Amino acid sequence: MQMKKKIANWGNYPVMETNEVEFRSINELKQFVSSSTSAIARGNGRCYGDASLSDVTISTLKFDKILFFDKANGIFECQSGVTLDQILDVIVPEGWFLPVTPGTKFVTIGGVVASDVHGKNHHVDGAFSRHVIELSLMLSNGEIVICNKNKRADLFEATCGGMGLTGIIVSVEFQLKKIETSYINEKKIKVDDLEELLELFEANKHYTYSVAWIDCLKKGKGFGRSVLMLGEHAKLNELNDAQKAKGALALPKKKSINFPINLPSFVLNNFTVKLFNFLFYHKNFKKEKHSIIPYEPFFYPLDAILHWNRGYGKKGFVQYQFVIPFENKEGLITILKKISDKGWGSFLAVLKTFGEQTDLISFPIAGYTLALDFPVRNGLFNFLDELDEIVLQYGGRIYLSKDARMKANTFWKGYSNSKKFTSVIEKYNPQTKFQSVQSSRLSITAQ
Amino acid sequence: MSAVLLLGASSDMATAIARKFAQDKYDIILAGRNVQQLSEFKTDLEIRYKIRAEVVKFDALDFASHESFYKNLPFHPGITICIFGYLGDQQKAAADWSETENIIQSNFTGAVSILNIISEDYKLKRSGVIAGISSVAGERGRQSNYIYGSAKAGFTAYLSGLRNSLHKYGVHVITILPGFVYTKMTADLKLPPMLTATPEQIASAVKKAVQKKQNVIYVKWMWRWIMFTIKSIPESFFKKLKL
Ligand SMILES: Cc1cc2nc3c(=O)[nH]c(=O)nc-3n(C[C@H](O)[C@H](O)[C@H](O)COP(=O)(O)OP(=O)(O)OC[C@H]3O[C@@H](n4cnc5c(N)ncnc54)[C@H](O)[C@@H]3O)c2cc1C
Numbered sequence: 001m002q003m004k005k006k007i008a009n010w011g012n013y014p015v016m017e018t019n020e021v022e023f024r025s026i027n028e029l030k031q032f033v034s035s036s037t038s039a040i041a042r043g044n045g046r047c048y049g050d051a052s053l054s055d056v057t058i059s060t061l062k063f064d065k066i067l068f069f070d071k072a073n074g075i076f077e078c079q080s081g082v083t084l085d086q087i088l089d090v091i092v093p094e095g096w097f098l099p100v101t102p103g104t105k106f107v108t109i110g111g112v113v114a115s116d117v118h119g120k121n122h123h124v125d126g127a128f129s130r131h132v133i134e135l136s137l138m139l140s141n142g143e144i145v146i147c148n149k150n151k152r153a154d155l156f157e158a159t160c161g162g163m164g165l166t167g168i169i170v171s172v173e174f175q176l177k178k179i180e181t182s183y184i185n186e187k188k189i190k191v192d193d194l195e196e197l198l199e200l201f202e203a204n205k206h207y208t209y210s211v212a213w214i215d216c217l218k219k220g221k222g223f224g225r226s227v228l229m230l231g232e233h234a235k236l237n238e239l240n241d242a243q244k245a246k247g248a249l250a251l252p253k254k255k256s257i258n259f260p261i262n263l264p265s266f267v268l269n270n271f272t273v274k275l276f277n278f279l280f281y282h283k284n285f286k287k288e289k290h291s292i293i294p295y296e297p298f299f300y301p302l303d304a305i306l307h308w309n310r311g312y313g314k315k316g317f318v319q320y321q322f323v324i325p326f327e328n329k330e331g332l333i334t335i336l337k338k339i340s341d342k343g344w345g346s347f348l349a350v351l352k353t354f355g356e357q358t359d360l361i362s363f364p365i366a367g368y369t370l371a372l373d374f375p376v377r378n379g380l381f382n383f384l385d386e387l388d389e390i391v392l393q394y395g396g397r398i399y400l401s402k403d404a405r406m407k408a409n410t411f412w413k414g415y416s417n418s419k420k421f422t423s424v425i426e427k428y429n430p431q432t433k434f435q436s437v438q439s440s441r442l443s444i445t446a447q
Numbered sequence: 448m449s450a451v452l453l454l455g456a457s458s459d460m461a462t463a464i465a466r467k468f469a470q471d472k473y474d475i476i477l478a479g480r481n482v483q484q485l486s487e488f489k490t491d492l493e494i495r496y497k498i499r500a501e502v503v504k505f506d507a508l509d510f511a512s513h514e515s516f517y518k519n520l521p522f523h524p525g526i527t528i529c530i531f532g533y534l535g536d537q538q539k540a541a542a543d544w545s546e547t548e549n550i551i552q553s554n555f556t557g558a559v560s561i562l563n564i565i566s567e568d569y570k571l572k573r574s575g576v577i578a579g580i581s582s583v584a585g586e587r588g589r590q591s592n593y594i595y596g597s598a599k600a601g602f603t604a605y606l607s608g609l610r611n612s613l614h615k616y617g618v619h620v621i622t623i624l625p626g627f628v629y630t631k632m633t634a635d636l637k638l639p640p641m642l643t644a645t646p647e648q649i650a651s652a653v654k655k656a657v658q659k660k661q662n663v664i665y666v667k668w669m670w671r672w673i674m675f676t677i678k679s680i681p682e683s684f685f686k687k688l689k690l
Contacts, residue, residue, distance in 0.1 A: 024457075024484065065490070066490070067490060090495055
């Protein structure tokens with residue numbers, strides 16, 4: 001049963017006509033895998049570009065059963081289509097949290113592994129793959145295999161961050177993180193410029209969570225002005241009485257508004273400008289502000305507005321995220337300058353630091369990572385190609401999960417293990433049955 | 448809190464209904480043919496909602512087994528929801544008796560067989576709720592699906608009679624007419640969104656109908672008017688339509 005459908009991921013660019021199929025059991029999945037020649041897994045479509053689009057798109061969303069939860073030891077296992085928001089609903093009241101979470105909870109666990117996502121705690125806890133106990137995967141021949149750091153380690157390494165090219169992840173078992181409360185002890189710091197921000201990141205690296213919002217339009221004095229957000233899971237004795245009364249492990253109330261239709265892109269930008277200025281200039285907001293807040297606004301501020309991506313209009317947008325090693329910080333400054341001179345990007349960019357990671361194909365390497373949105377327009381891709389050159393020149397790379405447009409050679413140069421990665425794909429996915437629009441564009445799989 | 452028996456528990460609709468009731472702390476019995484897949488779902492329900500769930504093998508077409516199936520349930524369900532059904536292929540069915548038989552038995556005979564048994568028990572206990580998922584296709588026969596439609600028409604009539612007969616025993620019967628549904632059965636059809644319910648919408652409608660003791664519900668309100676209009680077209684004209 002196949003249905004031709006136009007789909008796009010979060011950036012609404014590119015839009016693709018594809019056959020989307022769903023499966024509820026391994027047998028059903030096997031039928032799809034054996035009958036297609038070019039297919040890719042798709043979770044909740046929260047990657048921004050073309051990574052989960054192919055001729056046949058195999059949606060995992062109906063494969064959504066929780067298989068195991070050891071409340072004493074925080075071990076959790078579920079099928080690949082379960083989303084993080086569903087997992088949080090189950091684990092938080094029992095005193096557990098996700099070991100690593102991206103900036104939205106509307107992603108599947110399959111997508112989390114395939115992108116090897118990083119959170120605000122990368123410098124302390126690494127990327128998600130570090131916490132995976134075991135994966136099971138359907139290979140291109142329909143066989144189900146289990147892998148982890150010790151068993152079929154090559155397959156495991158190429159699957160974490162491998163963008164679905166080794167097979168279809170069917171289930172994931174991973175270790176949770178113990179928490180005393182569902183609150184975050186947050187410290188917000190107003191930062192005057194980029195120089196100060198980078199110093200503050202260094203001075204606060206013992207914080208488990210850290211991230212900064214940078215004003216990308218500010219030039220000259222105050223270039224890189226920003227708000228740095230630091231956080232720890234709050235301890236029981238840090239809650240006030242009202243919070244205790246609600247229950248230390250209470251789930252936050254589900255509140256969200258829907259972004260109604262595609263609006264011209266300045267609407268969203270104006271909104272973020274206002275939000276930032278509010279934070280920055282509000283009279284109650286001194287240099288530093290401490291508060292104990294629920295985990296939702298801390299980790300998932302944008303999830304409160306469903307479909308905010310529509311705020312970039314019909315043509316869609318791309319998110320540009322790169323990482324540059326710490327020692328090449330002038331690379332970061334050069335790029336940020338170019339971005340603010342051009343004025344084409346979103347008003348806000350997100351900056352954070354990564355700790356050491358030396359996995360096969362995962363995005364993070366020790367350094368600074370910056371992410372911001374660019375509404376699609378004439379000349380944009382040329383401009384981003386220029387930025388790519390600078391990223392490469394400074395030893396950095398671009399995040400595959402956000403990418404919709406980079407040139408093949410930017411991938412091959414940026415990811416130092418790309419040759420080894422493709423050799424593992426050849427071993428487990430020999431006819432490159434699993435391929436995406438992205439993997440062809442980047443010449444990872446044959447075009 | 449009462450427990451819910453789901454007859455035909457592997458469909459998307461059944462999955463959504465089970466989760467909806469489990470969320471409100473009802474215990475759940477999942478009955479269906481695919482025991483392996485259902486046992487994964489049992490675990491899922493138990494972990495997510497901290498309720499008791501059980502899986503029991505059930506084959507709607509194996510009438511002889513229905514008596515012992517019901518007698519041996521692990522606990523008593525105060526609510527039974529009959530979900531199984533088979534859309535089939537009208538063209539194939541017109542030419543092939545086994546397809547026709549399958550459609551009739553899956554949508555009508557099988558349901559009558561098991562619900563007869565359950566309603567006798569509810570009658571004795573003087574309590575219980577039975578909900579049946581029937582179809583708007585049963586409201587008037589159309590050339591495109593009249594085998595399925597007539598089986599569902601039979602089921603709708605059965606539920607209506609059962610409601611009438613059990614009312615005095617305090618047993619409530621609900622007829623659910625979903626209209627189009629986004630499910631496995633319809634994944635390859637192009638459906639108009641205004642008339643098409645998601646499994647989650649149906650689940651909410653079923654739970655509300657159980658809690659508020661509604662009788663006949665159309666999940667999408669438009670269907671009530673559409674079926675009203677379709678039913679009022681004179682036969683002399685209706686027979687010439689391509690429906
Ligand atoms: C608002 C927002 C904030 C974000 N913040 C972060 C962040 O902080 N850190 C970060 O790392 N990422 C972040 N992301 C990116 C997001 O976490 C990843 O793109 C994630 O992979 C999306 O998961 P998904 O379920 O939507 O998968 P999709 O977007 O559908 O797919 C993503 C990739 O995973 C593959 N895939 C999905 N399921 C499977 C499977 N079962 N088996 C094999 N391959 C599979 C696909 O083929 C594709 O290559 C953010 C995205 C958004 C929209």
